[in-house]
Amino acid sequence: xxxxxxxxxxxxxxxxxxxxxxxxxxxxxxxxxxxxxxxxxxxxxxxxxxxxxxxxxxxxxxxxxxxxxxxxxxxxxxxxxxxxxxxxxxxxxxxxxxxxxxxxxxxxxxxxxxxxxxxxxxxxxxxxxxxxxxxxxxxxxxxxxxxxxxxxxxxxxxxxxxxxxxxxxxxxxxxxxxxxxxxxxxxxxxxxxxxxxxxxxxxxxxxxxxxxxxxxxxxxxxxxxxxxxxxxxxxxxxxxxxxxxxxxxxxxxxxxxxxxxxxxxxxxxxxxxxxxxxxxxxxxxxxxxxxxxxxxxxxxxxxxxxxxxxxxxxxxxxxxxxxxxxxxxxxxxxxxxxxxxxxxxxxxxxxxxxxxxxxxxxxxxxxxxxxxxxxxxxxxxxxxxxxxxxxxxxxxxxxxxxxxxxxxxxxxxxxxxxxxxxxxxxxxxxxxxxxxxxxxxxxxxxxxxxxxxxxxxxxxxxxxxxxxxxxxxxxxxxxxxxxxxxxxxxxxxxxxxxxxxxxxxxxxxxxxxxxxxxxxxxxxxxxxxxxxxxxxxxxxxxxxxxxxxxxxxxxxx
Numbered sequence: 001x002x003x004x005x006x007x008x009x010x011x012x013x014x015x016x017x018x019x020x021x022x023x024x025x026x027x028x029x030x031x032x033x034x035x036x037x038x039x040x041x042x043x044x045x046x047x048x049x050x051x052x053x054x055x056x057x058x059x060x061x062x063x064x065x066x067x068x069x070x071x072x073x074x075x076x077x078x079x080x081x082x083x084x085x086x087x088x089x090x091x092x093x094x095x096x097x098x099x100x101x102x103x104x105x106x107x108x109x110x111x112x113x114x115x116x117x118x119x120x121x122x123x124x125x126x127x128x129x130x131x132x133x134x135x136x137x138x139x140x141x142x143x144x145x146x147x148x149x150x151x152x153x154x155x156x157x158x159x160x161x162x163x164x165x166x167x168x169x170x171x172x173x174x175x176x177x178x179x180x181x182x183x184x185x186x187x188x189x190x191x192x193x194x195x196x197x198x199x200x201x202x203x204x205x206x207x208x209x210x211x212x213x214x215x216x217x218x219x220x221x222x223x224x225x226x227x228x229x230x231x232x233x234x235x236x237x238x239x240x241x242x243x244x245x246x247x248x249x250x251x252x253x254x255x256x257x258x259x260x261x262x263x264x265x266x267x268x269x270x271x272x273x274x275x276x277x278x279x280x281x282x283x284x285x286x287x288x289x290x291x292x293x294x295x296x297x298x299x300x301x302x303x304x305x306x307x308x309x310x311x312x313x314x315x316x317x318x319x320x321x322x323x324x325x326x327x328x329x330x331x332x333x334x335x336x337x338x339x340x341x342x343x344x345x346x347x348x349x350x351x352x353x354x355x356x357x358x359x360x361x362x363x364x365x366x367x368x369x370x371x372x373x374x375x376x377x378x379x380x381x382x383x384x385x386x387x388x389x390x391x392x393x394x395x396x397x398x399x400x401x402x403x404x405x406x407x408x409x410x411x412x413x414x415x416x417x418x419x420x421x422x423x424x425x426x427x428x429x430x431x432x433x434x435x436x437x438x439x440x441x442x443x444x445x446x447x448x449x450x451x452x453x454x455x456x457x458x459x460x461x462x463x464x465x466x467x468x469x470x471x472x473x474x475x476x477x478x479x480x481x482x483x484x485x486x487x488x489x490x491x492x493x494x495x496x497x498x499x500x501x502x503x504x505x506x507x508x509x510x511x512x513x514x515x516x517x518x519x520x521x522x523x524x525x526x527x528x529x530x531x532x533x534x535x536x537x538x539x540x541x542x543x544x545x546x547x548x549x550x551x552x553x554x555x556x557x
Contacts, residue, residue: 017383021391024375027413027432028397035401035409039261044254048262051255053234061237061263064146064230065220066270068153072215075154075309076161077201082307084169084182084200085192093166095314097544099159100486101536102317103493105514108152108228109529110320112517113327115140115148118335120323126336135335142232149230153222155316157215164211167441167479168204171448178203205278210392210440214399216274217267221402224495224510228517237263241404242496260405267400321533327526347523351531354507361492361508361535364423364430369487369539371427372435373442373480380439380446381468399436406433407500414501421503429497438487445479478547485543489536509535 039045048054083089114120117135126132141148169175178200185195221238222230230236235243237259244256331342351358380388398406410429411420419425449472457467473480495510513528 014384017379017387020375020379020382021387024379024435025391025394027428028394030413031406031409031432032397032401033409034412035257035260035405038254038257038405038408038412041254041258043251044258047251047255048258051240053240054237054259056234057237057240058262060146060231060234061220061266064149064153064226064236065216065222065266068150068157068219069212069216069270069274071150071154072157072161073212076158076165077205079158079162079307079310080165080169080204081193081196081201083310084196086307088307088310089166089169092162092310093170096159096163096166097482097485097540098537099313099317100163101489101533101540102156102321103489103510103532103536104152104156104222105224105228105493105495105510105517106324106529106532107156107317107320108225109513109517109525110324111148111152111155112141112229113323113522113526114319120319120338123336123338132336141229144231144233146231146236149222149226149236152225152229153219155313156225157219158313161208161211161215164440165204165208167444168207171444172450173448209275210396210399212274213267213271213396214436214440216270217400217402220266220270221263221404223403224514227514238402238404241402245404245408245500256404257408260402260408263402264405267402271400321530324526324530324533327522328524328530330523330526333522344523347521347527350524351527354512357507357509357512358531358535360506361510364426364508365488365491365535365539367427368430368434368491369438369484371431372438372487373484375435376439376442376483377446377473377480380443395439396436398433399440403496407496410497410501420501421505423506426498426502426506429501430491430494433494433497434487434490437490438483441486442479442483445476449476481543481546482540485536485539488539492532492535492539 079092080089083092112119116122117138117140119140122130122132122135169178181199182192182195185199186192190198222236223238223242226236226239230239234240241256241259241263244252244259247253247256326340328347329343329345330340331344331346333340333342407429410432414420414422414425414428417425419428453471453475454467457471462470492508493510494508495514498506498508498511509528509531513525513532516525516528
């Protein structure tokens with residue numbers, strides 16, 4: 001073929017994918033480069049190491065981030081094993097949308113309402129059991145050991161890992177193959193539980209690498225949850241970096257950027273260390289495969305159902321949401337009364353008076369999730385598979401880079417575009433963070449779509465667009481709607497980009513909730529935190545309605 005003709009053919013076939021890549025990769029790389037440029041000040045690094053809080057903050061960050069990630073990983077794996085063996089995976093996934101819809105900050109605030117010295121748990125047993133007439137001076141929240149933060153992170157990340165694993169297990173091609181292999185292992189003498197750890201888990205665990213890295217990165221770099229329930233003196237390194245970044249002194253500001261660079265290094269080292277441990281754990285001394293120990297053989301006829309730990313997790317979420325709801329309408333509430341003496345809607349009237357905050361939140365979340373979904377569908381449809389596999393690490397940059405460092409790069413980009421404090425800049429900030437989650441959520445279903453449908457449609461004389469509009473996208477509408485709902489929830493939960501890129505001119509329910517959590521306005525804090533939960537739940541409910549199965553009625557003459 002003539003070289004010029006070959007170039008034209010290649011451009012026609014891969015040109016749209018190249019354009020899509022440029023649209024997203026340009027801002028991502030620009031943000032990463034600008035964030036990296038902020039790390040080039042040797043004086044800032046020297047000041048970071050001289051700061052008296054740095055060693056303690058670094059130790060707390062490593063402890064809370066690594067412990068929460070390990071616990072979330074092991075608990076998720078155990079729950080998956082139990083649900084798979086008991087055939088309860090479908091029942092578990094029904095409750096996941098409500099858990100995923102609960103923003104990190106709202107969950108942390110609700111957990112504080114439960115476990116604080118004046119919280120519901122202690123009120124329930126006082127004074128008849130404890131003898132307390134006044135709240136005891138116990139560090140149950142913002143404890144110096146970071147235990148409250150670890151609990152909050154585990155509660156939030158276990159549903160995310162379960163949901164990403166379920167999206168793999170629900171792929172028709174994968175599910176049928178793994179079920180057959182699991183059954184075959186049982187015919188060889190393995191019990192259902194041991195067959196899971198020997199056969200299914202070693203194949204599933206590598207597919208959860210990027211979700212796990214997102215959990216690890218968030219655990220090491222979280223700011224909003226750490227401000228609500230984490231240690232305060234000293235705080236974690238991410239909170240310390242955020243405090244320095246907000247300082248008016250440029251030298252202190254550069255020190256905060258250096259702390260963000262140190263967090264990025266921690267994420268990189270932690271990810272490499274986890275990968276190395278998983279490689280070493282693929283072949284254990286006794287010949288078992290998998291990164292977790294095998295449990296004892298279960299009975300060959302395990303009863304369908306869900307494990308008790310899952311029911312406990314659901315009840316914990318329910319208690320947290322109930323605490324938020326009651327707190328939002330509580331008036332006078334002396335300790336140790338279990339319920340308030342007076343009820344008031346004053347907090348909700350204040351929320352209603354600031355309806356612009358809710359409108360901005362909804363508009364940002366809907367627009368960023370829609371743009372991300374459109375791009376992801378176009379990318380998965382047009383990009384060659386080897387492009388997608390090669391470029392995934394770059395597309396997932398916002399997942400693994402520390403939030404405090406990412407917003408530094410974002411702020412530098414919007415400054416150069418003259419979008420500081422503008423809605424366009426805020427939309428750019430939210431979309432760059434939403435898109436990786438939408439891509440992560442949509443990929444398993446989209447890439448697992450049976451290609452034989454395409455051949456069948458072509459054999460009937462239908463072109464590509466007819467196949468997409470009438471066959472593929474209708475069959476994938478549940479996955480498409482769920483991915484958009486995930487993006488909507490991620491946007492609602494954004495705290496750092498809204499505060500930093502918005503330059504204080506734009507408020508969302510998350511920024512209001514986190515700011516109020518530092519004060520003593522329980523009812524107003526509960527109202528905004530509850531609203532933080534309600535908005536994503538509405539998004540998931542809409543996604544469930546859009547993705548519901550079709551029902552055909554046949555009329556007889």
